[in-house]
Amino acid sequence: xxxxxxxxxxxxxxxxxxxxxxxxxxxxxxxxxxxxxxxxxxxxxxxxxxxxxxxxxxxxxxxxxxxxxxxxxxxxxxxxxxxxxxxxxxxxxxxxxxxxxxxxxxxxxxxxxxxxxxxxxxxxxxxxxxxxxxxxxxxxxxxxxxxxxxxxxxxxxxxxxxxxxxxxxxxxxxxxxxxxxxxxxxxxxxxxxxxxxxxxxxxxxxxxxxxxxxxxxxxxxxxxxxxxxxxxxxxxxxxxxxxxxxxxxxxxxxxxxxxxxxxxxxxxxxxxxxxxxxxxxxxxxxxxxxxxxxx
Amino acid sequence: xxxxxxxxxxxxxxxxxxxxxxxxxxxxxxxxxxxxxxxxxxxxxxxxxxxxxxxxxxxxxxxxxxxxxxxxxxxxxxxxxxxxxxxxxxxxxxxxxxxxxxxxxxxxxxxxxxxxxxxxxxxxxxxxxxxxxxxxxxxxxxxxxxxxxxxxxxxxxxxxxxxxxxxxxxxxxxxxxxxxxxxxxxxxxxxxxxxxxxxxxxxxxxxxxxxxxxxxxxxxxxxxxxxxxxxxxxxxxxxxxxxxxxxx
Ligand SMILES: Nc1ncnc2c1ncn2[C@@H]1O[C@H](COP(=O)(O)OP(=O)(O)OP(=O)(O)O)[C@@H](O)[C@H]1O
Ligand SMILES: [Mg+2]
Numbered sequence: 001x002x003x004x005x006x007x008x009x010x011x012x013x014x015x016x017x018x019x020x021x022x023x024x025x026x027x028x029x030x031x032x033x034x035x036x037x038x039x040x041x042x043x044x045x046x047x048x049x050x051x052x053x054x055x056x057x058x059x060x061x062x063x064x065x066x067x068x069x070x071x072x073x074x075x076x077x078x079x080x081x082x083x084x085x086x087x088x089x090x091x092x093x094x095x096x097x098x099x100x101x102x103x104x105x106x107x108x109x110x111x112x113x114x115x116x117x118x119x120x121x122x123x124x125x126x127x128x129x130x131x132x133x134x135x136x137x138x139x140x141x142x143x144x145x146x147x148x149x150x151x152x153x154x155x156x157x158x159x160x161x162x163x164x165x166x167x168x169x170x171x172x173x174x175x176x177x178x179x180x181x182x183x184x185x186x187x188x189x190x191x192x193x194x195x196x197x198x199x200x201x202x203x204x205x206x207x208x209x210x211x212x213x214x215x216x217x218x219x220x221x222x223x224x225x226x227x228x229x230x231x232x233x234x235x236x237x238x239x240x241x242x243x244x245x246x247x248x249x250x251x252x253x254x255x256x257x258x259x260x261x262x263x264x265x266x267x268x269x270x271x272x273x274x275x276x277x278x279x280x281x282x283x284x285x286x287x288x289x290x291x292x293x294x295x
Numbered sequence: 296x297x298x299x300x301x302x303x304x305x306x307x308x309x310x311x312x313x314x315x316x317x318x319x320x321x322x323x324x325x326x327x328x329x330x331x332x333x334x335x336x337x338x339x340x341x342x343x344x345x346x347x348x349x350x351x352x353x354x355x356x357x358x359x360x361x362x363x364x365x366x367x368x369x370x371x372x373x374x375x376x377x378x379x380x381x382x383x384x385x386x387x388x389x390x391x392x393x394x395x396x397x398x399x400x401x402x403x404x405x406x407x408x409x410x411x412x413x414x415x416x417x418x419x420x421x422x423x424x425x426x427x428x429x430x431x432x433x434x435x436x437x438x439x440x441x442x443x444x445x446x447x448x449x450x451x452x453x454x455x456x457x458x459x460x461x462x463x464x465x466x467x468x469x470x471x472x473x474x475x476x477x478x479x480x481x482x483x484x485x486x487x488x489x490x491x492x493x494x495x496x497x498x499x500x501x502x503x504x505x506x507x508x509x510x511x512x513x514x515x516x517x518x519x520x521x522x523x524x525x526x527x528x529x530x531x532x533x534x535x536x537x538x539x540x541x542x543x
Pocket of ligand 1: 309310312329331335372
């Protein structure tokens with residue numbers, strides 16, 4: 001058994017894979033918690049699709065993909081906000097249109113510019129093909145975001161809980177909003193190799209949502225979410241190694257299974273295990289009827 | 296002294312607030328009355344610069360109010376909060392110290408003392424570890440009152456604090472208002488139906504886009520004023536209530 005876990009570690013590519021999964025497993029649930037509590041979960045998916053044109057261009061011009069992908073992700077999120085503020089168009093429709101357009105643009109650019117991007121690994125992740133550049137990039141992004149979250153935790157808590165109140169005490173809400181867009185985009189870039197852009201939403205939302213069912217405070221949601229994140233990414237990587245399935249889907253399936261399990265069996269929220277209000281009121285009703293009959 | 300001069304708000308052509316002016320001295324409890332859509336929320340937000348204003352200025356002591364936001368405690372209308380947010384009562388009240396602590400600093404002993412006192416005052420200490428969503432509407436309102444208290448501000452703006460609260464909570468809120476008044480604070484409280492509490496106010500602003508009347512509750516609650524604020528029907532329960540029970 002132990003051998004099953006340690007044997008793969010002798011390969012460099014497995015060490016890289018596990019290193020990046022650890023980082024991504026910690027980072028994604030922290031950022032994802034903010035997405036969930038602000039009801040912006042889908043924005044993670046939207047921005048993930050929006051990075052494609054920037055990727056393609058940075059490949060073409062030979063600059064670091066971080067720059068291109070970041071630029072196009074941020075551009076996408078601004079476009080959505082702009083469309084919404086300038087017309088009656090609702091945010092969901094604006095998101096749908098923007099991300100599909102960016103995605104289409106990206107695919108077209110890749111073909112036209114004859115990029116040598118491995119589209120499959122970009123879309124679905126290729127954790128067994130991680131290079132040390134990838135690890136450094138992910139490490140730096142993770143450190144920056146985690147430090148910023150730590151430093152501004154109380155301001156971010158206020159902003160995400162009560163935006164009007166935060167504005168009323170003079171917090172710079174536009175800067176904070178921009179910071180979130182930047183953080184989401186960076187997190188997508190950091191996670192690309194591990195899960196791919198199509199599925200990164202799952203790692204952003206899955207572990208944090210599982211934690212949400214179990215705790216009652218945001219920082220607990222982040223901590224527990226990160227632990228779950230690391231566990232599911234490890235499990236996904238091993239699954240990918242032994243069963244030869246793509247890493248992204250493997251990680252996602254483990255994460256969603258864990259969520260389903262918690263959803264069913266969480267002590268307070270699990271639909272099979274929570275204290276049942278319906279039956280309690282039914283019992284009360286029966287008691288009342290009994291009393292009335294006795295009178 | 297708090298001075299609002301010619302404050303006006305336009306929501307893309309729709310008039311939200313029409314050139315309102317008034318002054319409030321320290322130690323005054325001032326009510327705002329007006330029908331739905333009268334611009335009560337808009338006025339409070341405009342005073343803090345939370346909505347773009349088309350004209351007017353708001354001064355406090357030496358300068359514009361929006362440059363002294365640390366001296367203001369604002370409690371928004373209930374509906375704007377997501378009650379499923381994972382946060383406890385204690386930490387909601389602790390938010391009050393965000394601005395006072397400043398960037399990068401974490402709450403210490405002093406902040407905890409302040410939060411505890413505020414929670415004690417609204418009789419919510421026993422629920423401090425509850426998740427905010429697990430409270431009743433009135434209890435949530437008390438938590439937000441505690442948050443305002445913990446800000447230790449000079450100016451308090453409350454938007455419909457009595458919406459959906461029971462007699463006990465209402466009594467607590469009114470007591471706290473009167474304590475703050477006796478400490479020389481400025482209180483501005485909106486409500487769409489003051490009922491019996493009208494007598495507790497020093498002053499009442501009757502609002503319907505423009506400021507229809509400003510004075511003591513007796514002066515303001517005249518049939519003519521109410522007619523121009525609420526339109527045709529004088530048979531509103533509000534009007535009858537005031538007319539028969541309070542001032543006649
Ligand atoms: N965000 C907004 N965009 C456009 N118009 C708005 C907006 N908010 C308020 N209004 C308009 O401004 C006017 C004043 O609204 P406001 O919310 O200030 O009223 P209120 O007195 O607080 O009402 P209520 O008693 O229902 O809370 C209304 O006519 C409303 O339709
Ligand atoms: Mg209102």
